[in-house]
Structures are given as C-alpha cells and as structure tokens.
Amino acid sequence: MQHTNRGPAPHGHVTLVQVAQRAGVSAQSVSNALNNPDRVAPETRKRILAAVEELGYEPNLSARALRNRSSSLIAFKMRPSRPDKASLLMDDFLYVLNAAAVEAGYHLILCHAEDGPAGEIKAYRDLLKKTSIDAFVLAETHHNDDRVAALRSWGVPFASFGRSWDGDDSLAWVDVDGRAGTRAATDHVAAQGHRRIGHIGWLAESELGQDRREGWLDACRDRELETDLQAAVVDSLEAGRQAAHRMLDASRPATALVCASDTLALGVMRALHERGLRPGADVAITGYDDSPTAALVSPGLTTLRQPIDEVGRQLIQAIDNLMAGDPREPQHVLLEPELVVRGSSLPGPRTSAVPTS
Amino acid sequence: MQHTNRGPAPHGHVTLVQVAQRAGVSAQSVSNALNNPDRVAPETRKRILAAVEELGYEPNLSARALRNRSSSLIAFKMRPSRPDKASLLMDDFLYVLNAAAVEAGYHLILCHAEDGPAGEIKAYRDLLKKTSIDAFVLAETHHNDDRVAALRSWGVPFASFGRSWDGDDSLAWVDVDGRAGTRAATDHVAAQGHRRIGHIGWLAESELGQDRREGWLDACRDRELETDLQAAVVDSLEAGRQAAHRMLDASRPATALVCASDTLALGVMRALHERGLRPGADVAITGYDDSPTAALVSPGLTTLRQPIDEVGRQLIQAIDNLMAGDPREPQHVLLEPELVVRGSSLPGPRTSAVPTS
DNA sequence: GACAATCTTTTTAACGTTAATATCCAGGAG
C-alpha cells in the first residue's frame, strides 16, 4: 500500500480528501458516510469512520456554510444591561442557550444593534447578508413585534423567549408563566393569613406586567379578597418604595405586597424600614426573578425563579424542529416559575440573625 | 445598454459577480476595489463603489473564510454564573466586548466547554478545527495558565482580560488595577479619620485577591497604620460576616473594613446589623465590583467600579493589533477602577431614610 | 518607432464541501 499522502495537512486542518485517501475511497463517499450513512455500504462506512477518527477530521463549517447556505450559527442580540436592573437573568440565559446550542450542533453568535426595533432589524438584515445564519433567538417579544414580522418576511427560522401576545400560533416561543407565578406568590401570602394583599406592578403598556397582575387578580378573586390595592409603576426601587408607602397609608392598609419584580420589592423593603416595620413579621413581601440581591438582603426576599435553563433548552429544541422542517405547528412552551420562599413573606421570628443564603 | 442580468439574486444575496456585471468590470476588480483600493483606477473604483451601494452588496463571510482562512469571528467562553455571585460584570462585559468587536468588523461567537481548563482547551481546539476563528478572548487568566500555553502553541492570536501574573510580556492583556482600587478605598476611609482599618480578602491562592490586598497594605503603610486586622477567606456572604465579627471582637476592634468583593462587604453589613451597629456611622465598609446590589442596599455600599466598557474596547483593539501583525510587542493595558462612594463609608446622618440609588 | 517600465484589468485556480449526475458492478429475468 503506497503512501501517496504528502504531508499530513497544510494548515493543521484535516480535509475530506485526506480522509478519503486514507480510507481508499472518494471524498463524496466520506461525505456520505457522515451525512447520509445509508448511501454507503456498511463495510465501507466502517473503514471511513475509522479514518475519520484516526485523522481527527472535523468538517469545515465555512465550506459547508458556503455550499449549503447553512452555517450552524444561531444569532442572538444582547441588550445593554440597564444600571438599575438587578437581574442576572440574561447572563444565565445566554450561558444555557449557548450550552444547549452547542449540544445540538450549533454555535451562538452575538449581534449588535443600535437601540430600538429599527436598529435591531437592520442588524439582523446585515448579518444575514454577510453570512448565512441558520436561525435567530428573540427575547422580550411584544404585541405586533416588528422583528417578528421582519424575520418572517425573510423566511428565516426563529424562536422567541416570550410570547408575541397577539395569539399568533405560527410563532415558536418559550415563555414563563408570569400569571401562574404571581398567583403562586399571592396564594402563598394568603396561606399565611393575609387578607389585604396589594400588588405593585408595571405600567399598563407592559404585556408581561399585565400578565403577572392577572395572577394576583386570579388569586384574590378565588378568595373573594378586595383588589383595590394596586399600583402600576415603572420598574425602579424608588417607584416601589413610594407605592408601598401609599398602600400602607391607605385607610385599610396592606399587610402583604406582591410585586412584579425584585427591584420593586426591594423598594418596598426600604419603605418598611423607613416606617420601622419588619418585612415578613409585619408586612409580607414577594418579588419576581430571584435576582442575586434577593438572597443577599436580610431577611431574604421571597421571589419567583424562572427555569431559565429549561427556557434555553426548549428554544434550541424549537429551532431544531423548525430547521428539520417539522410539519407540525411551531412549538409553544409555557414553563412554570418556582416560588422561592425566604424570610420576607414569613411571619416567623426576626430572621436577620440567621444568614438567609 | 443591454440588461444582461437575469433576475436580481438567487437567494436574496448579492454576489461579487453581480456587482461586477453592473459596473462592467471583472469580479476581481470589485474585490480589489473593496480590499485593495490602490490596485484599481480611481475612476473605476468610483463606479464599482456606486454599484456596490446600489445593489447593497455585502461580502459573504463564509466564502471569505473559506478562501482566506479567516472568519472575522472572535471566540469567547462564558463561565456558568455561580449562584452566589452578585456581579453583573460578565453580562456587561460581553455586551461591550461584542459592541467593540462589531465596531471593528468582527463578530463574537460563544464557545461552550466542560468545566476545568482541560475541557476549555478541548473546546477551543474543536472550534478551531471546525471553523477558522480569528482570535480568542480569555478571562481570568492566572499564573501558568494552560489555556495561554495552548493557544500560543497553536499560533492563534488572543488577548486576555486579566494579567498572566507571571510577568510574561509576550501576552496581550487588559486588566483593572485591583491594587490601586483597594488603595483608593483604603485612602478614602482613612480620610474619614479611621485608623483601625481591616481588610477582608480572598484566599492566598487568588492572584487577584493578593493584588487587591496589596493596595490595602500600601495605603496602611503610607500612614503607618497597623495591618494586623486581615482575613483571607472564600468569597461568600457568610465568610464576610464571620470575618467581620472577628475583627469587631478584637481587643482593638476595626472601625473600617475594606473588602475584596461586594459579597464579602454585604456579609459585613449583615454582621453590623446583628450587632446593632450602623454601616457608615459606626463602621465604614467598602466593597469591590459595584454589583447591582451595592446600589440597592441601605445605606448604599461604597465600592469600586471596573471600567468594563473600556476593557472590552481595549481587548478588541489589542486583538486588532495582533491580527494586523503589528510588530510592536503586545499591548498591556492596566485600567483604574473608579471609587463609587455611597453611605456605607460615610459618617454622616443615618442615610436609610433617603433612597441611595 | 521600438522597448521597457508601470499601471490597470482580466483570467485562472483554489479554499472544502456536497447535490446532482454519471459510472461501475452484481444479480435476476427473459
């Protein structure tokens, strides 16, 4: 057997041709052995796979992308983290999304855009022009989302973290059930005996905020509790603080405050502190998102944890299905958040002497 | 003028050939007009650029990557966020790194690896085999870092967020001066009149922790203050809490505690709370990293903010220089953190009645 | 006016892969 292979590899890269030579077949057969196993004889396939293994061959994605117009890249646009946002959610999300993507044979590529939907769409377009992107992951989709319309018009597969909120069944999405979460939080404080339960949520424009508010309404209605104590404010500590003061100044004041975010809940805690009231013992508080701060404050903040790793996995799964041309309608996955109970919602003794984390 | 161009584009993609037809030149001339402007006549170049503009041509990165073995991709590996880590640093870092990369004509691709240096190196190798990666960005490099050795042995350009700590001048790095930061924090509390200033830092293995500790030592030596109050612990709230108790139980107790992280500082705040002492008024506290929690607690936590956007820009800059084959030695950039003064280090009146954010 | 030197543009070939097509070969039917 003559060794016709001159030099192992030009650039440290093993190519199909080299594997083919090694296995004594054509390059196409190697390609088939890997991508269409049933097109090569079992015996040959075995020989080819051995050669692949031996030489450590990995298909070149650039060549494949050029030939197939499919790059195994999934694009995602990060948004700048606002300084007041306490949530680590994005960081975690990106990590698990990437992990799931790699698991499924993709890679995550970040895209960057000027702020605003127009800038984002332009960034997507530019990226698509420059290189083939297999799919996009959107976050925080809203009613009548221009990005959805754009991607759809281009025929690019995509899945969204967040519902479209317009009942569009043709959109693949994964979301966390904010309504169920807030309901669970409300149920929890009601179970502690609270009857005057207020809700501090976001402005009416926010579909997400509206959804969370519904959960509180559900729970209150179930128990025939009054729902007069509600506030719709921006998501800031100061707004939470002020709203809390209002609800505690009411003629029949709140004894529990269910909030749409940890940031708001921390504002409530500050308001209690200013009044010499104890979170938990005097007024129950719940937040939303399980930000790192929630575990660090004293007493710990009861909050809802989003199953962010499952969100990531499901999004990639949904994209994978779309790419496979699965004829079934796109996936819709609604996940339940988990109630994390800490001292802020429990009557018990002053918890601050015990570390909550 | 006959319109020989049949159909605008097969896949919505405009190619060199189409631009060439439009401008009445060869494909190579278009390529040259874009990449080697001085190789085409000014007049021709103008015509070509007009055609490029008109058709909205963007070079196909896959084809370019295949041909040039250079993908304009920069890879970065995220690490999973540990639950107790309060810092948003990575999130912000990734954002600005990507922004800077896009600005410079690159794209960021994430890579995923099993935990541990071996897994990370394997992930880098796999990625390099599969697709051409122009460069890598490392984070948290340490003494004798295997990843540095590996990337160097493969001849791949890379830059590191963090020094190598072994005086290796051939490594391109960007870092934040922890020593200067801690020194500034110590100077700050000394300026408030404190003389018994303790330091709660990380275990001796941590080069980063050691560096920060040095800053405290520097400032104390300058003022001939004692340096007996020091702790080297793991980075957790509980460890900070216990260390604080020890330093407050000392025969001559600390009146100020400079910490190597916000997490530790929050532990200190809890310890003070347990003793009925007020942060700022009774004992000054400083943290490190300006985590979101620092602004949310009451009183606000004095801390050091890393100029993370500058870090991102400089890293891309350094990589760009490496890629350009700049013969000068690799860049080393040491940036100063910014002291963010909040209530926890100021004697003033009880600040909790005033929102600190 | 011939020849070189220089500038400009085109042609050729290749990067590594894979769909489409062509070729080969064995076994079965007529």
Place this chain on the structure above:
DNA sequence: CTCCTGGATATTAACGTTAAAAAGATTGTC
C-alpha cells in the same frame, strides 16, 4: 447471452471569494 435493475461508488460542478499570474493599456526613454 443480453438486458435490466438497483446498489455502491466516483466524477463533475458549484457555492462566493481572492491570491497569483497573465494580459492589456499607458507612459516614458533613447
């Protein structure tokens, strides 16, 4: 023995780009 069928493998061409080489145009020199 020929023809067909179908499975296995090989060949061709193309994805879009660019380096290298070739060809063409222009200018200057003696």
